[in-house]
Amino acid sequence: MIEEPDAGFATDRLLLGLRAAVTAICASVMASASLPRKLDVHQPLWPQVTAFGIMTVLLLVELVLLARRRPWGRWRIPALAVTLGASALATWSLAPHHVASTADWSFGTTGWVLLVLLSGQRLQAVLALLAAHATVTFMRVLVLGPSDLEFCLRLLAVSVGTIGFPVAAGVATAVLRDIAERAHAASLEAAEIRTAEELAAQVHETRRERFGEIHEAIEPILRALADGTLAISDPQVRRSCEFQAARMRRLFAETDLVADRLVHELRQGADVAERRGVMVQLEPVGSWPNPPLPVGRALAQAPMWLLSHASKAASISVIGAGGELAVHVTIDCPVRPEDVPEPDLPGVTQRVFTDTESTWIEVLWMINE
Known part of the structure; x- marks a missing residue:
């Protein structure tokens, strides 16, 4: 109020x-x-x-x-x-x-x-x-x-x-x-009413933006699948669909009332991967404040993408300590570092390491900056 x-x-x-x-x-x-x-x-x-x-x-x-x-x-x-x-x-x-x-x-x-x-x-x-x-x-x-x-x-x-x-x-x-x-x-009652109206307008605008993002990302894939431009048998197409599904789950999870929004959104992505048969281990360590919405999206984007490329196993660690919040993801197959989407938000950095059998990614946010 x-x-x-x-x-x-x-x-x-x-x-x-x-x-x-x-x-x-x-x-x-x-x-x-x-x-x-x-x-x-x-x-x-x-x-x-x-x-x-x-x-x-x-x-x-x-x-x-x-x-x-x-x-x-x-x-x-x-x-x-x-x-x-x-x-x-x-x-x-x-x-x-x-x-x-x-x-x-x-x-x-x-x-x-x-x-x-x-x-x-x-x-x-x-x-x-x-x-x-x-x-x-x-x-x-x-x-x-x-x-x-x-x-x-x-x-x-x-x-x-x-x-x-x-x-x-x-x-x-x-x-x-x-x-x-x-x-x-x-x-005070009038101010409370105005506050509620402002919050409702902000929630409406946030939802409109969220559904706009989903529409822009999903519509081209659905149209391409419908007209035969893309084939569902293509592994790359399946990974793209899985990534967008995990992204949708994450966007929908942003409105859930939970104590830790970031871990909740990462669980949604892990659930999509597990439906495909991937064993995903999620482990939060330490403590941290709920990051702002843009920061949370930047922290979750690359991990979601990487999970869509996992073959049989993946692990996610969320670590909060020393004024830092980091998301570590490891999958059991290699990817090209240049293909991993980069966070476009100041204050959020990313590192990618890959070899012939696995890929590891770290997305880091300095909480005090």
């Missing part, structure tokens, strides 16, 4: 922009928090300063991570726990008449800090953590008061803004993230 980089890049940019926007809002809320302006109303002061300092540090860490485009990762859960702990410290140390007032800075700030830490997370997690933050304040009211009707109504009114705005931002962020992910998935 081919993934279009533009789709992933656009999605990452959108999510990064959403994260930056939420962080900017949180920084603005922290900068406008009432604590620095109302230090004198808090007794004791240290819980408020400690909680405010913790959230400021978390915001600074987020700015660093955002600049480096890195997530919180495994530190997200500890940071969320520390944020809720700081919120509880600030809320539970407030005097009763300051709860849900302008002095209660943590009630309006903690939700945005949580939203920053939950950037990129699902909406369920955002709602759960914001609910936990609201529970901290509600439990404080139930336990320490005040809990009269007027105060409860004021608390609910204040909660609409302090909790509602982060919730709305979290919903918008989650929706936009889902849209981005769906757009990315749709883009």
Whole structure:
């Protein structure tokens, strides 16, 4: 599958922009928090300063991570726990008449800090953590008061803004993230379809070329046999037919799904020779990658031709070692070296040795070239 980089890049940019926007809002809320302006109303002061300092540090860490485009990762859960702990410290140390007032800075700030830490997370997690933050304040009211009707109504009114705005931002962020992910998935699916179409076109073109080669090689022989120009009793004609049959088997074998395509194609040629009564021994030695299609054809062409000239016995060795892949073929009869077809591919070399009783051929491909 081919993934279009533009789709992933656009999605990452959108999510990064959403994260930056939420962080900017949180920084603005922290900068406008009432604590620095109302230090004198808090007794004791240290819980408020400690909680405010913790959230400021978390915001600074987020700015660093955002600049480096890195997530919180495994530190997200500890940071969320520390944020809720700081919120509880600030809320539970407030005097009763300051709860849900302008002095209660943590009630309006903690939700945005949580939203920053939950950037990129699902909406369920955002709602759960914001609910936990609201529970901290509600439990404080139930336990320490005040809990009269007027105060409860004021608390609910204040909660609409302090909790509602982060919730709305979290919903918008989650929706936009889902849209981005769906757009990315749709883009990948489209790229996958285009890839499949391209592969199908390449396979069709390869098959068309393969059948074209078979047609060009076989048709003249069949026509000559039909009109009597060639006689099947001629040994040379039989060898030519056998070579073309082995070649056809090799071309058809190129589409087979096998671990070692070269050895598989050589086995097809050996099978044709064995049908003629030739004992063929095939031995692969070592290891090698599947050669490209043109290289595989160049490695198999001369061995196939030589097998068609074997009388009673032949041996094939495929050796892969030291960055080389070699095909050795020995047959039990002599042939003229100049008659052996030469590979017409750079990087593939061939040697032929013959005597009065046998012929040996080596076709060599340098894998690393």
